[in-house]
Amino acid sequence: MVTIYDIAKQANVSAMTVSKVINNTGKISEKTRQRVKKIMEDLNYVPNSMARSLVLQETKMLSLLIPDITNPFFTTVARGAEDAAMRLGYKLLFGNSDENLTKEKEYVDMILSTRVDGVLFSAASDLSGPHLQTLRTHRIPFVLLDRAVPGFDCDAVTGDNREGARRLVEHLLALGHRRIAMVNGSLLVSTARERLTGYKDALKLNDIPPDDELILEMSYKQFADEEALHRLLALPSPPTAVFAGNNFIAVGIIRKLLDMGISVPDQLSVVCFDDLGASVIDPFFTVVSQPAYQFGAMGIQLLIERIKGTTTPEWKKLILPSELIVRNSSAPPNAHAG
Amino acid sequence: MVTIYDIAKQANVSAMTVSKVINNTGKISEKTRQRVKKIMEDLNYVPNSMARSLVLQETKMLSLLIPDITNPFFTTVARGAEDAAMRLGYKLLFGNSDENLTKEKEYVDMILSTRVDGVLFSAASDLSGPHLQTLRTHRIPFVLLDRAVPGFDCDAVTGDNREGARRLVEHLLALGHRRIAMVNGSLLVSTARERLTGYKDALKLNDIPPDDELILEMSYKQFADEEALHRLLALPSPPTAVFAGNNFIAVGIIRKLLDMGISVPDQLSVVCFDDLGASVIDPFFTVVSQPAYQFGAMGIQLLIERIKGTTTPEWKKLILPSELIVRNSSAPPNAHAG
DNA sequence: CTGTTAGCGCATTCAG
DNA sequence: CTGAATGCGCTAACAG
Secondary structure: OOOHHHHHHHHOOOHHHHHHHHHOOOOOOHHHHHHHHHHHHHOOOOOOHHHHHHHHOOOOEEEEEEOOOOOHHHHHHHHHHHHHHHHOOOEEEEEEOOOOHHHHHHHHHHHHHHOOOEEEEOOOOHHHHHHHHHHHHOOOOEEEEOOOOOOOOOOEEEEOHHHHHHHHHHHHHHOOOOOEEEEEOOOOOHHHHHHHHHHHHHHHHOOOOOOHHHEEEOEOOEOOOHHHHHHHHOOOOOOOEEEEOOHHHHHHHHHHHHHHOOOOOOOOEEEEEOOOOOOOOOOOOEEEEOOHHHHHHHHHHHHHHHHHOOOOOOOOEEEEOOEEEOOOOOOOOOOOOO | OOOHHHHHHHHOOOHHHHHHHHHOOOOOOHHHHHHHHHHHHHOOOOOOHHHHHHHHOOOOEEEEEEOOOOOHHHHHHHHHHHHHHHHOOOEEEEEEOOOOHHHHHHHHHHHHHHOOOEEEEOOOOHHHHHHHHHHHHOOOOEEEEOOOOOOOOOOEEEEOHHHHHHHHHHHHHHHOOOOEEEEEOOOOOHHHHHHHHHHHHHHHHOOOOOOHHHEEEOEOOEOOOHHHHHHHHOOOOOOOEEEEOOHHHHHHHHHHHHHHOOOOOOOOEEEEEOOOOOOOOOOOOEEEEOOHHHHHHHHHHHHHHHHHOOOOOOOOEEEEOOEEEOOOOOOOOOOOOO
């Protein structure tokens, strides 16, 4: 392995001079600078960032922890984070917690020992609190992404879940729906709670009493519980529309409905939070779309500002607006059947 | 920052003893071991992996370089790689080259300075050769993933592109198609060339002369060239089926066809390589599906074997079989129209 | 069983 | 403008 000493020897200078050439610090005569640079190229020298980190006490690495790398929302977040990090001179260490607290803990341990400069953290759930506490104990700056964690005041980039959900449900109400079900992610996740609140807001604004039988708590990762769907549709007064807590839940529901021979939106409207990504043939779902790329990019920016201390001490709370996109999965109740 | 010296002082032992407790090396009395462990916990000690890497000359980090993180094929590869790496005690540094040589070079430089122990490399194109040469010069083990690079003999995990393409086209031929177009990725990518060869194999086996007018070279990233599609369909003897080089090309084509009011498979069959991932509502495409998760998992395994030297010196070439899945995007020509 | 010495590759003092 | 000394946190090799 080529070190600054190898170069120093060849160039008849001290290692220190080489270091200064590399970092453009101090004053070096143009002549020796060129000579050193030439030798660095000839020897294929590459600085050892480990050694550098050790003395500088910074790694120029950030960690991005997301709950589901297969979800296009988080994939796009990752793209945004990656681009921003690279642009600002940082490397990105990805972690995928799989919505799983144990896996998340393993990543937190890894983050600690890797001495990353900061973490962009999308929590598996409210129970991630101790993991955040660990980061804080070790003085590792972090920015929460997408999901808040109760009891933790810190920098955060989130969406306007409550507002978005309200708008989505009001869209259904405007179409004439009155029996609107919500199939949600785990209520241990802040976004799920906020979306539920938005759902109730919309109902209340229209003087419709919420009906607990219409509210299902499942998981953001998938929707597999066919039986629950059956029960929902077999109610004495069944829903005419379903608000899915996220994109994957919506896909799961639609698949089941197809199996059951129920057509959307003719017999049932289905809307959801978050778009489905680039591999969708025919954008079909009426959704509230969030600026996923911006989530990642702004998160990294905030994080780096915090690391460098180029921001005020108060925690920054960035709320990125979502957008209602009406497509073909929603229609007036009994549009065709009635 | 808590170091082994802090612990050593508190425990009235030398730093060396602490190090031995951490690594379970050497002989330490149970009593002092317990005492040291207790203090490590009390002080929230976490080993500094940078310092460790510096002396051990290994980072326990691997790099995964993929060309498109938004493509579900590579997302699934990433999942497989991540799981395998974590299981075997390695961290994974992701990089997304975006099918872009410049970005790829930046990542290679980063990889070099980070001193990762190895790289799982899915090349942007044949022109990635110099980047591989750089890795080799610096003695960083790598395994090629999905895409071969001409002139480079090395470990590799790839698919059976030629066979898969042949089977896919033979499926169309069996349905009665004779005019089959191929819309491919860049021929600078090995998989695109192999798939083209497989396409020609199938035609030849059925005594159909290939027609250059039916073969389009585009990009794996998307299919946006509406005009090319128009020209294709406006040929004196237009195709009755299209073989798309990958999933994204297929999606792009279908979207355009929808816009043009052409229905699939009634008026035109469309098949492709690689599945579309978890966010697809109604699995529609007839595809050749590759075991993406296995690509990542096997790639990491091979890489680690190479790093540890627990494999024979010859380069390992792993070819993972693909599977033809017939769904609803392919049908006999003029199934409904005729 | 435990401690001492030395060095991984680099950058920050502070002298010349 | 350039260099010598020192230490970042850790471990391999050896000495007690």
